[in-house]
Amino acid sequence: MTSPQSVAIVGGGMGGFSTAHELRHRGYEGPITILDPFGAPYDRPPLSKDYFLQERSAEDIQLIKSEWYAEHNVTVLAEKVVSIHPNEGVVVTEADTKVPGEVIVLATGGVARKLHIPGNDLDTVLQLRTKEDADKLREAIAGGKRLTIIGAGLIGAEVASSALKHGASVTLIDPSETPLVPAVGETLAKRLHAMHTEKGVTVVRGIPTEIFVDQDGTNVRTEDGETYAGDVVLVGIGIIPLTDLAEDAGLEEDNGTLVDEAQRTTHPNVYAVGDSSRTRLRDGTLLRRAEHWEHAMNTGKTAAAAILGQDLPVHSAPWFWSDRHGVHVEGVGAMWTEHGETVIREVDGVPVAAFRLNENGELVGCAAIDDALAVRAARRIIDRKITVDPAQLADPTFNLKKLAK
Amino acid sequence: MSEAINIGSVDDIDEGEAKVISAAEAGTEDDIAVFHAEDGNFYALNDECTHETASLADGWIEGTEVECPVHSAKFCLKSGEAMCMPATIAARTHKVEVVDGDVLLYPNVPVAEQA
Numbered sequence: 201m202t203s204p205q206s207v208a209i210v211g212g213g214m215g216g217f218s219t220a221h222e223l224r225h226r227g228y229e230g231p232i233t234i235l236d237p238f239g240a241p242y243d244r245p246p247l248s249k250d251y252f253l254q255e256r257s258a259e260d261i262q263l264i265k266s267e268w269y270a271e272h273n274v275t276v277l278a279e280k281v282v283s284i285h286p287n288e289g290v291v292v293t294e295a296d297t298k299v300p301g302e303v304i305v306l307a308t309g310g311v312a313r314k315l316h317i318p319g320n321d322l323d324t325v326l327q328l329r330t331k332e333d334a335d336k337l338r339e340a341i342a343g344g345k346r347l348t349i350i351g352a353g354l355i356g357a358e359v360a361s362s363a364l365k366h367g368a369s370v371t372l373i374d375p376s377e378t379p380l381v382p383a384v385g386e387t388l389a390k391r392l393h394a395m396h397t398e399k400g401v402t403v404v405r406g407i408p409t410e411i412f413v414d415q416d417g418t419n420v421r422t423e424d425g426e427t428y429a430g431d432v433v434l435v436g437i438g439i440i441p442l443t444d445l446a447e448d449a450g451l452e453e454d455n456g457t458l459v460d461e462a463q464r465t466t467h468p469n470v471y472a473v474g475d476s477s478r479t480r481l482r483d484g485t486l487l488r489r490a491e492h493w494e495h496a497m498n499t500g501k502t503a504a505a506a507i508l509g510q511d512l513p514v515h516s517a518p519w520f521w522s523d524r525h526g527v528h529v530e531g532v533g534a535m536w537t538e539h540g541e542t543v544i545r546e547v548d549g550v551p552v553a554a555f556r557l558n559e560n561g562e563l564v565g566c567a568a569i570d571d572a573l574a575v576r577a578a579r580r581i582i583d584r585k586i587t588v589d590p591a592q593l594a595d596p597t598f599n600l601k602k603l604a605k
Numbered sequence: 606m607s608e609a610i611n612i613g614s615v616d617d618i619d620e621g622e623a624k625v626i627s628a629a630e631a632g633t634e635d636d637i638a639v640f641h642a643e644d645g646n647f648y649a650l651n652d653e654c655t656h657e658t659a660s661l662a663d664g665w666i667e668g669t670e671v672e673c674p675v676h677s678a679k680f681c682l683k684s685g686e687a688m689c690m691p692a693t694i695a696a697r698t699h700k701v702e703v704v705d706g707d708v709l710l711y712p713n714v715p716v717a718e719q720a
Contacts, residue, residue, distance in 0.1 A: 218690060243691065246657075256657075264693045494677070497690055521676065528675065572674040576665040601621070601665075 208301025215474025218500025319411030
């Protein structure tokens with residue numbers, strides 16, 4: 201198939217939008233429909249940062265100006281899809297609207313993972329996945345409330361920082377001593393985690409066992425019997441991929457709808473992209489499911505190329521960013537390998553970047569705080585498999601750009 | 606056509622680097638970044654990523670594109686076109702000329718595509 205009659209995209213996150221945008225960018229002229237109960241696609245990273253802080257409005261976080269959809273003949277249907285019928289080339293919504301989709305793209309994302317402990321369904325236990333969630337959380341902590349965050353990963357850490365700016369007092373609970381080690385390496389993870397305490401967040405290492413309400417408010421009890429009182433609890437412990445539509449249609453799934461390297465599912469006319477998809481290589485190896493913004497964008501681009509029978513784009517080493525407590529952190533590639541070494545770059549005794557080399561001396565991962573150019577250079581060095589000199593990496597006066605050329 | 610501003614000699618901006626001309630100096634609403642691209646030519650864009658506030662002058666210049674230092678959006682220096690999501694809106698261009706070894710910036714004079 202080189203040009204399908206129609207494309208139906210289920211889900212309007214970055215993955216769904218990226219697919220639609222790239223299909224048009226690559227010259228596809230047939231009808232495209234994006235179906236999402238929340239309507240036009242918007243960017244989610246600002247939900248824990250500038251949207252949460254009301255520095256950007258709902259309009260500001262739209263992925264593209266609303267005129268674009270009409271100008272490019274892309275229909276956005278604010279309805280929930282209840283079933284897909286790839287053999288008939290149609291998807292069906294809750295309102296029983298039947299939308300043609302000779303090709304169907306599943307960009308269904310995921311739902312916030314729940315804590316399976318007593319009290320997890322209390323009204324004061326919130327999650328952050330949508331714009332509505334962000335509005336609700338902001339409202340709930342207004343006026344100097346006490347926020348307890350369970351999970352100190354990217355979302356938890358970013359909300360902790362943003363909530364301080366809203367005047368909330370924040371308790372951050374995580375089972376690990378230093379969250380984010382796999383993403384940025386131990387040295388930078390320690391520096392980042394220590395910032396919470398420096399900025400006034402109460403940091404707790406513990407495993408929550410129960411949430412209950414009493415005269416002190418909404419309390420979180422941890423495994424060691426300690427209790428942390430607050431007004432609102434945010435649970436930020438990852439997501440569960442939404443694969444119901446794929447499963448009901450008989451597609452294979454395993455913690456994500458299984459796709460090949462072209463994002464094609466086990467049905468030839470159905471593709472899956474973003475958080476809800478998981479790649480199975482030709483030899484059967486299952487890759488770890490990725491939950492990053494860039495992954496959603498890239499898989500959308502790949503699906504668009506595959507749908508049109510074009511060469512698949514080559515993507516760089518995976519990359520992510522986070523913003524908290526006034527610093528910008530980025531990571532690229534893999535900061536963990538079984539063999540190899542980690543090189544730390546320091547400025548005035550403070551670690552600013554970490555580099556992971558494999559046993560052949562090739563750079564495979566880099567993370568940096570407030571040095572985006574170093575990460576951009578590192579990404580190119582990783583992509584080109586350039587052997588590097590650890591002494592140069594450690595030298596803050598050495599410009600990495602020289603190695604990347 | 607607005608007056609040109611002499612922003613200095615071509616040697617003042619290394620290849621692969623950029624210089625920011627403030628809005629006050631340029632008489633414009635936004636700061637302008639003047640880039641010395643790897644094709645040897647000079648180009649100017651509003652110094653702000655159209656996706657989210659970030660200085661493009663701090664970005665990674667490769668060939669005739671600049672990559673935003675914050676979320677990796679890419680812009681064509683010649684046309685301002687957004688080459689890569691998350692940016693989907695073009696950056697505003699301003700005409701630049703090199704005369705007798707000096708870089709002349711014409712604020713608010715857009716450039717469809719420079720040679």
